[in-house]
Structure formats: C-alpha cells, structure tokens
Amino acid sequence: xxxxxxxxxxxxxxxxxxxxxxxxxxxxxxxxxxxxxxxxxxxxxxxxxxxxxxxxxxxxxxxxxxxxxxxxxxxxxxxxxxxxxxxxxxxxxxxxxxxxxxxxxxxxxxxxxxxxxxxxxxxxxxxxxxxxxxxxxxxxxxxxxxxxxxxxxxxxxxxxxx
Amino acid sequence: xxxxxxxxxxxxxxxxxxxxxxxxxxxxxxxxxxxxxxxxxxxxxxxxxxxxxxxxxxxxxxxxxxxxxxxxxxxxxxxxxxxxxxxxxxxxxxxxxxxxxxxxxxxxxxxxxxxxxxxxxxxxxxxxxxxxxxxxxxxxxxxxxxxxxxxxxxxxxxxxxxxxxxxxxxxxxxxxxxxxxxxxxxxxxxxxxxxxxxxxxxxxxxxxxxxxxxxxxxxxxxxxxxxxxxxxxxxxxxxxxxxxxxxxxxxxxxxxxxxxxxxxxxxxxxxxxxxxxxxxxxxxxxxxxxxxxxxxxxxxxxxxxxxxxxxxxxxxxxxxxxxxxxxxxxxxxxxxxxxxxxxxxxxxxxxxxxxxxxxxxxxxxxxxxxxxxxxxxxxxxxxxxxxxxxxxxxxxxxxxxxxxxxxxxxxxxxxxxxxxxxxxxxxxxxxxxxxxxxxxxxxxxxxxxxxxxxxxxxxxxxxxxxxxxxxxxxxxxxxxxxxxxxxxxxxxxxxxxxxxxxxxxxxxxxxxxxxxxxxxxxxxxxxxxxxxxxxxxxxxxxxxxxxxxxxxxxxxxxxxxxxxxxxxxxxxxxxxxxxxxxxxxxxxxxxxxxxxxxxxxxxxxxxxxxxxxxxxxxxxxxxxxxxxxxxxxxxxxxxxxxxxxxxxxxxxxxxxxxxxxxxxxxxxxxxx
Numbered sequence: 001x002x003x004x005x006x007x008x009x010x011x012x013x014x015x016x017x018x019x020x021x022x023x024x025x026x027x028x029x030x031x032x033x034x035x036x037x038x039x040x041x042x043x044x045x046x047x048x049x050x051x052x053x054x055x056x057x058x059x060x061x062x063x064x065x066x067x068x069x070x071x072x073x074x075x076x077x078x079x080x081x082x083x084x085x086x087x088x089x090x091x092x093x094x095x096x097x098x099x100x101x102x103x104x105x106x107x108x109x110x111x112x113x114x115x116x117x118x119x120x121x122x123x124x125x126x127x128x129x130x131x132x133x134x135x136x137x138x139x140x141x142x143x144x145x146x147x148x149x150x151x152x153x154x155x156x157x158x159x160x161x162x
Numbered sequence: 163x164x165x166x167x168x169x170x171x172x173x174x175x176x177x178x179x180x181x182x183x184x185x186x187x188x189x190x191x192x193x194x195x196x197x198x199x200x201x202x203x204x205x206x207x208x209x210x211x212x213x214x215x216x217x218x219x220x221x222x223x224x225x226x227x228x229x230x231x232x233x234x235x236x237x238x239x240x241x242x243x244x245x246x247x248x249x250x251x252x253x254x255x256x257x258x259x260x261x262x263x264x265x266x267x268x269x270x271x272x273x274x275x276x277x278x279x280x281x282x283x284x285x286x287x288x289x290x291x292x293x294x295x296x297x298x299x300x301x302x303x304x305x306x307x308x309x310x311x312x313x314x315x316x317x318x319x320x321x322x323x324x325x326x327x328x329x330x331x332x333x334x335x336x337x338x339x340x341x342x343x344x345x346x347x348x349x350x351x352x353x354x355x356x357x358x359x360x361x362x363x364x365x366x367x368x369x370x371x372x373x374x375x376x377x378x379x380x381x382x383x384x385x386x387x388x389x390x391x392x393x394x395x396x397x398x399x400x401x402x403x404x405x406x407x408x409x410x411x412x413x414x415x416x417x418x419x420x421x422x423x424x425x426x427x428x429x430x431x432x433x434x435x436x437x438x439x440x441x442x443x444x445x446x447x448x449x450x451x452x453x454x455x456x457x458x459x460x461x462x463x464x465x466x467x468x469x470x471x472x473x474x475x476x477x478x479x480x481x482x483x484x485x486x487x488x489x490x491x492x493x494x495x496x497x498x499x500x501x502x503x504x505x506x507x508x509x510x511x512x513x514x515x516x517x518x519x520x521x522x523x524x525x526x527x528x529x530x531x532x533x534x535x536x537x538x539x540x541x542x543x544x545x546x547x548x549x550x551x552x553x554x555x556x557x558x559x560x561x562x563x564x565x566x567x568x569x570x571x572x573x574x575x576x577x578x579x580x581x582x583x584x585x586x587x588x589x590x591x592x593x594x595x596x597x598x599x600x601x602x603x604x605x606x607x608x609x610x611x612x613x614x615x616x617x618x619x620x621x622x623x624x625x626x627x628x629x630x631x632x633x634x635x636x637x638x639x640x641x642x643x644x645x646x647x648x649x650x651x652x653x654x655x656x657x658x659x660x661x662x663x664x665x666x667x668x669x670x671x672x673x674x675x676x677x678x679x680x681x682x683x684x685x686x687x688x689x690x691x692x693x694x695x696x697x698x699x700x701x702x703x704x705x706x707x708x709x710x711x712x713x714x715x716x717x718x719x720x721x722x723x724x725x726x727x728x729x730x731x732x733x734x735x736x737x738x739x740x741x742x743x744x745x746x747x748x749x750x751x752x753x754x755x756x757x758x759x760x761x762x763x764x765x766x767x768x769x770x771x772x773x774x775x776x777x778x779x780x781x782x783x784x785x786x787x788x789x790x791x792x793x794x795x796x797x798x799x800x801x802x803x804x805x806x807x808x809x810x811x812x813x814x815x816x817x818x819x820x821x822x823x824x825x826x827x828x829x830x831x832x833x834x
Contacts, residue, residue, distance in 0.1 A: 128511035
C-alpha cells in the first residue's frame with residue numbers, strides 16, 4: 001500500500017514537470033506555434049507571439065512567420081512544424097529545450113529535485129517524530145545546547161570591557 | 163566633482179575596511195571601545211558613499227558630459243525626475259547605488275542596536291561592512307562612475323566633453339522606473355543584514371531565539387521591498403515593453419524571484435524555531451541561501467552571462483561576483499558545519515498533521531521552486547558547456563514546471579494556517595476545512611458550468627476560493643470570539659484582533675494578496691490578441707470592442723518625436739472611449755519605443771499599441787490585447803505590501819513582552 005502510494009506520488013511529481021510534447025494540438029496555428037518558438041532577431045528576446053517589433057524592423061520575425069504559415073497550410077502537425085523550425089534555425093529557436101538527449105535533464109531534474117525534497121522532508125519528519133521531548137541525543141548534545149543558552153544569557157548580562 | 167566623488171568612494175572603502183577589522187577585534191576582545199569605533203566607521207562609510215552619490219547626481223543635474231557615465235546615460239533635455247533615475251540606469255551608477263543603500267542599511271543596523279544585541283553587533287558590523295568592502299571596491303576599481311572623458315592629442319590627454327549625452331534608455335523613461343529599481347535594490351541589498359546577523363550568531367555561538375527574533379524583522383523589510391519591486395517590474399514590462407504581458411520568465415525576472423521565494427521559506431520556517439526550537443540548521447541555511455541568491459541575482463543582472471531583455475546592464479564584472487559568491491559559500495557553509503552541535507532541535511514533532519510539518523512542506527515546495535527556476539535559468543549555460551549547443555529555456559518550460567508547484571503552494575497558503583501547533587485532531591480538521599472545501603467546490607462547479615476549461619486557470623480560481631475562505635474564516639471566527647467575550651462591535655473586535663496579533667493577521671493579509679494575484683494570473687488563459695494595419699477610417703474588432711482609427715498625427719518635443727493614432731473605441735456598439743497610442747523616437751539615444759495606452763478595469767484591460775507604420779502602405783500597425791483580470795495582479799501586490807506592513811508593526815502583546823524583557827535586562831545589568 002505504502003509502496004503503491006510512493007510510486008503514485010513519484011509518477012505524479014514527474015508528470016507535473018514533463019514537457020508539453022505529449023500534448024499534440026490537432027490544428028496548429030501561427031498563434032499556437034508562435035508561443036513555442038523564439039524570435040531570433042536578438043533585440044526582443046521573446047517568443048514570436050510576444051515580439052513587439054514590426055516585420056519591417058525584425059527580419060527574423062517575418063521569415064519565421066512565413067515558414068510557420070507555409071507548414072500550417074501544408075497541414076503539418078505542431079511537432080513537425082517545430083522540427084522544421086529547429087532544422088532551419090537551430091535548436092535555439094525552440095522556446096523550451098526538446099526532451100531528448102542531454103536536454104532531457106532540463107525537464108527531469110526539477111521533478112527529481114521535488115521528489116528528493118519530499119523524501120528529505122519525510123525522513124526529517126520521521127526523525128523528529130522519534131526524538132523524545134527534551135532531547136536524549138547524548139551528553140555532548142545536551143552540553144552544547146545548554147552551553148549555547150548559557151553563553152547567550154551571559155552575553156546579555158556580562159558588561160563589555162571598556 | 164568627479165574628484166569629490168572618487169574621494170568619497172576611496173574614503174568609504176577605507177572606513178568599511180576599518181569597520182570589518184574593528185568589528186572582528188572588538189568582538190574577539192569583547193571591547194566596547196573598539197566596537198564603538200567600528201560603529202562610527204560604519205556611519206562614516208555611509209557618509210562618504212552619500213557624498214559620492216550627491217557628487218554623481220550633481221554631475222547629472224548640471225549636464226557635466228565630461229563625466230563618461232553622465233555622457234552615456236543622460237542628456238540635456240531629459241526631464242528632471244528621470245535625471246535622478248540616471249543614477250541606476252547604468253552599471254557604474256547602479257553599483258554605487260547598491261553600495262549606498264547597503265551603507266544606509268548598515269548604519270540603521272548600528273543605530274537601532276546601540277543598546278541591544280551587544281554580543282552579536284561587532285560581528286554583524288564586520289560581515290555587513292565586508293559586503294560593503296566588496297561593492298565599494300568594485301565601484302571604485304572596476305566600474306567607477308567618476309571617470310572623465312579625454313582625448314589624446316600630441317601624446318597628451320586633454321579633457322573632453324561632448325555637447326550632449328546619449329540619453330537615458332527610452333524603456334527606462336517611465337514613471338514607475340523611478341521607484342521599481344529602488345524597491346528591487348532595497349530588497350536585494352537588505353538581505354545582507356539578516357545574513358550578517360546569521361553569521362554573527364554562528365561566530366558567537368548565540369544560536370538561541372534571539373537572533374531569529376531580530377533577523378525576522380530585518381528579513382521582512384527587504385522581502386517586502388523585493389516583492390514590491392517584482393510587482394512594479396511586472397507593471398513596467400506591461401506598460402512599456404508593448405507585448406501585452408507582465409511576466410516573461412526572463413533571467414533577470416527569475417533572479418529577483420528566487421531570493422524572494424527563499425526569503426518566504428525563511429519567514430515561515432522561522433516560526434517553527436521560535437515556537438518549537440526546531441529547524442535551526444535549516445533556518446540559518448535559508449538566511450545564507452537568501453543572501454546568496456540576492457548576490458547571484460545581481461550577478462545575473464550585471465554580468466550578461468545569460469541573454470536577457472535587461473541587456474543594458476551587461477558588462478565584464480562577472481568574475482568578481484563569482485569570486486565573491488564562492489567566498490560567501492565557503493565561509494558560511496564552514497561556519498554552519500563548525501556549529502552543528504549548537505543547532506540541534508529542542509523538541510520532537512508530535513504529529514505529522516501539525517503546523518510544524520505544514521511549514522516543512524511549504525519549505526519543500528518553495529525550495530523546489532527555487533531550484534526549478536534556477537535550473538531553467540542557468541540551463542542554457544550548462545547546455546552550452548556540456549553539449550556546445552545553445553538552447554532557449556523560455557515561458558513554455560517555466561509554465562510547465564513552475565506553475566504546478568505554484569498551485570501546490572497556493573493550496574498550502576490556505577491549509578497551513580488552519581493546522582494547529584503540535585497536533586491537529588481529525589475533528590479539528592473537519593471543523594476547519596468543511597466550509598472552505600465546500601465553498602471551493604461550489605466555485606469550481608460554477609466556473610466549469612460557465613465554461614472555464616483551462617486547467618491552470620480553473621485550479622487557480624478553485625484553490626484561490628479555498629484559501630480565501632480559509633483566511634477570511636480565521637478573521638471572522640477570531641472577531642466573533644472577541645465579540646462574545648468583550649461585547650465589542652464586530653468592526654471593533656476585528657480591529658483589536660489584528661492589533662493584538664499583527665504578525666499573524668498581517669501574514670493572513672499577505673496570503674489574501676497571494677490569492678488575489680493568482681486570480682489575476684488566471685486571467686492569462688483568456689487573453690485575446692489581434693493585430694491590424696489601419697488607415698484613418700479603418701476598423702478592427704477585438705472581443706466585444708470595435709476600434710476605429712480616426713486620424714494619424716505626428717509631433718515633436720525636445721526629448722523625442724512622436725506619431726499618434728487617435729482611436730475611437732466602441733463597446734457592444736456604444737461609444738466607450740478614445741485612445742491615443744504613440745510611437746516615440748528618442749533623439750539622443752536614436753531609439754524608437756511604443757507608448758502603450760491601457761484602458762483598465764477590474765474585469766479586463768484594453769491594451770493598445772501603435773507598433774509603427776507599415777513601410778509599404780504608410781498605414782498604422784495597431785496591436786490590441788484584451789487582458790482579463792490583470793488589475794488584480796497589481797491589487798494583490800498592494801495587499802501583500804499592506805499585510806507585510808501590518809505584520810511589521812509590533813503587536814500590543816509584543817510591545818508588553820518587550821517592555822518586560824527590557825526591564826529584566828536592565829535589572830540584571832544593574833545587579834551585574
């Protein structure tokens with residue numbers, strides 16, 4: 001039961017941070033693809049949809065838009081259009097790294113970190129639950145804690161040398 | 163004046179160095195005399211940096227273009243308020259500004275602790291002034307804003323001043339730019355003080371509740387400024403950049419969000435230490451992490467290692483920051499390890515379902531979010547180093563990775579405060595959660611029936627209604643209880659409830675602010691965008707608005723030339739408003755920028771941009787965005803600041819306790 005819950009939690013957390021590639025839009029449009037590719041003019045550093053420049057000021061925008069519209073007219077899927085864009089302009093044109101090769105790490109690691117964090121919190125909770133009130137961590141620990149309290153109290157009352 | 167400014171910097175550096183040495187020696191020898199001299203050196207450091215700032219402002223206001231910084235970032239026709247903003251518009255000036263704010267924070271820490279925290283203060287001064295030494299050195303030796311322009315003539319250098327300067331970056335000539343960077347800097351810089359207190363408590367082994375009590379307030383203030391700065395930055399992006407959005411997951415935006423999230427984690431987990439004596443290592447680590455991320459954010463903003471819309475701040479000072487970050491990491495981690503024995507928990511966790519574990523889970527998600535944002539921000543650098551391939555990590559990545567974590571946090575924002583310390587019984591859970599869950603379910607169903615199908619938007623509103631019900635329920639229950647006991651009116655009971663526990667209820671108000679911001683964010687799912695070329699008489703329809711271009715005009719001011727499109731707007735067929743978006747061309751910097759006009763309401767913003775003229779036809783290119791619920795993002799920000807201010811006010815109970823503590827302390831001192 002516990003194992004099942006742990007596996008379910010793992011799959012949920014990993015799933016929460018998976019790339020959107022699995023979601024395929026049935027009818028790609030300039031707008032839907034434009035939010036997934038960057039304008040490479042170097043001046044706006046935004047997605048194609050958000051580029052505030054005029055086509056006349058931004059050659060890349062016009063060129064990228066034309067390629068997307070051509071692919072949309074040809075009835076290509078969004079994934080195929082994104083592949084075409086990456087082939088024409090390099091992988092940098094994609095607004096998010098593709099989930100393959102080393103770039104898979106970009107997607108997996110946040111979910112993995114979330115999971116590791118959860119394990120740490122669970123371990124901490126279990127450890128804190130075991131520790132009896134007042135602490136029985138051994139003589140050294142008690143001494144250190146008492147000493148810290150004593151020193152703090154002393155510092156409040158002990159006059160500093162003038 | 164250039165010489166005066168430079169003298170101020172070098173004298174400031176000398177005083178900061180002295181404060182570091184005197185702080186350490188004063189602390190080590192427990193000498194009040196030496197500590198006092200460290201305090202005076204800190205005040206002198208502030209005075210000298212203030213002199214440098216005044217010198218630079220004088221040079222800016224008197225159009226002294228012999229100064230290289232003034233020549234590059236200002237011009238004669240720049241309006242007076244923006245001349246003040248020139249200070250932080252470029253690398254050199256903004257580093258001076260950073261140093262100045264730090265020196266003010268250091269001085270405030272000294273002045274407010276002249277009779278308190280005497281054991282900690284020498285080291286607090288040493289660490290805070292140490293940060294000051296780094297920034298003053300950087301400002302003086304690497305990015306000096308007092309460099310003079312000169313021409314080489316016949317082997318000799320002769321002073322040179324161009325007739326006019328290049329002018330302030332057009333995107334910075336916006337009224338909120340007068341306050342947004344100030345807020346951000348107050349946030350970043352202020353995190354140095356809790357860090358200094360944390361380090362001082364590690365050095366002096368005073369790791370009880372005292373440093374936590376002191377540090378909490380010193381963290382809340384910069385945390386509030388940083389939050390306000392982030393919201394104002396979004397407001398600037400929305401109003402100036404002309405892309406119809408306010409958050410683009412730009413590396414510099416991420417850089418400001420990360421220390422804010424880490425600071426949020428600290429402000430929550432600190433309560434576990436105060437109440438239960440637990441999470442001591444964690445808390446001191448969070449203080450260090452928050453400061454580290456503040457410096458890292460400054461490093462990202464300044465170094466240009468990642469591509470960003472904030473490219474105006476790029477330079478070659480990155481390596482200095484990397485060394486400084488390494489020093490912070492090594493010193494602080496070493497100190498934490500050396501003091502592990504003093505950082506042990508005093509209590510056990512009584513139950514998994516308790517406020518303590520709620521805070522632990524909240525910290526888990528906050529830190530995972532920090533990691534995800536950090537990872538996404540630096541991944542292009544890592545990918546380039548490993549694969550030699552440049553990749554882009556933009557909004558689709560962050561929306562996918564960070565938004566689910568944000569929603570989990572939103573859930574905890576409501577659930578956390580309803581959990582009791584030590585142990586929450588099943589009955590208590592049922593009693594506290596039934597109404598909020600019922601309200602959220604009703605809201606969720608209504609949203610679904612009315613066609614809200616976007617998962618993130620639906621979740622934001624569903625969870626937002628749950629959190630709002632939880633938080634407002636706390637206010638209601640508390641006030642009703644007071645009313646029954648004291649016979650006050652409901653309003654009076656509510657006021658007294660908050661006044662008696664400002665920290666708790668101020669925190670709840672901050673949580674309400676978060677809910678309101680999420681409501682605004684949910685609106686993004688329903689954004690409408692249209693673009694058209696328009697000649698006078700042409701019309702375009704966007705949602706329930708019909709826009710008609712009446713005429714195109716142009717004009718000239720000393721600072722810029724402009725083109726204006728006069729646009730009449732009809733809403734549902736009725737005359738609604740007239741808008742005049744502009745395209746400006748700034749003469750000094752030779753840069754164009756669109757002056758966006760926004761007709762804002764609580765329901766939606768009509769956002770109109772004159773993007774320019776179509777070169778073929780000469781017609782106006784008009785972009786229109788219909789952005790629902792954006793106003794709630796700004797309102798949420800204001801509520802958060804208000805809540806933080808309330809939480810900062812000492813409550814009546816706190817004031818009484820402080821008086822008792824002070825009286826006890828004085829009695830003990832007299833006896834000693």
